[in-house]
Amino acid sequence: METKRANKIKVEFKVNRQEERQTIVKLTYSRTCRIRIWPTTFLKDTQSNHTSKLIEVYNVTKYPTWSILPAGKEFTLVFDGLPIKCTSFHLVEEIPEPYGMCFRNIGRNSSDVYQIKIE
Numbered sequence: 001m002e003t004k005r006a007n008k009i010k011v012e013f014k015v016n017r018q019e020e021r022q023t024i025v026k027l028t029y030s031r032t033c034r035i036r037i038w039p040t041t042f043l044k045d046t047q048s049n050h051t052s053k054l055i056e057v058y059n060v061t062k063y064p065t066w067s068i069l070p071a072g073k074e075f076t077l078v079f080d081g082l083p084i085k086c087t088s089f090h091l092v093e094e095i096p097e098p099y100g101m102c103f104r105n106i107g108r109n110s111s112d113v114y115q116i117k118i119e
Contacts, residue, residue, distance in 0.1 A: 021081025023052055024113045025091060028074045035075075038063040038100070041093040043079050045086045046105060052080040052089075063095075082108065091116070 023043060029035075037060055043052040060075035061067040069075065082089060087108050093101040103116055 022055065022112070023079045023082050025077045025079070025116060026074050026114065027077070027116045027118060028072060029069060029118045030071060032071045033069050034066050035069050036061050036063045036066050037075075037077065038093055038095045040095060041077065041091075041101070043082060044090045044092055045083055046088045046090060047086065048083060050083050050086070052082055054079055082112065 025043075037054070037057045039054060039062065041054045045051070054077060056078040058076040058078075059073065060069060077091075088105050089108065091101060091103040091106060106114060106116075
């Protein structure tokens with residue numbers, strides 16, 4: 001009886017773990033800049049139509065509030081998880097004004113944590 005219960009717990013853990021996938025992108029500007037992250041920022045799988053929505057931001061403000069980000073200060077964007085079969089993706093900030101972020105063909109890694117340095 002105890003073995004069946006242990007197996008059930010393991011199965012439930014695997015299912016929950018799969019549902020909780022996230023992709024983390026850490027960005028650093030080499031110069032001081034004025035920035036805000038729009039809610040229309042997302043990750044786009046290069047092989048499918050899948051998009052991963054922005055969940056949370058850290059060390060930077062969300063639109064409409066601007067923040068001054070000192071040179072070398074890192075900020076973090078957290079997105080829904082990418083599909084298992086995804087091998088590369090784009091980071092896109094679709095905004096109705098110039099200078100939205102767009103980083104193309106970011107190669108997928110096993111940790112789903114990425115560092116982008118912006119010159």
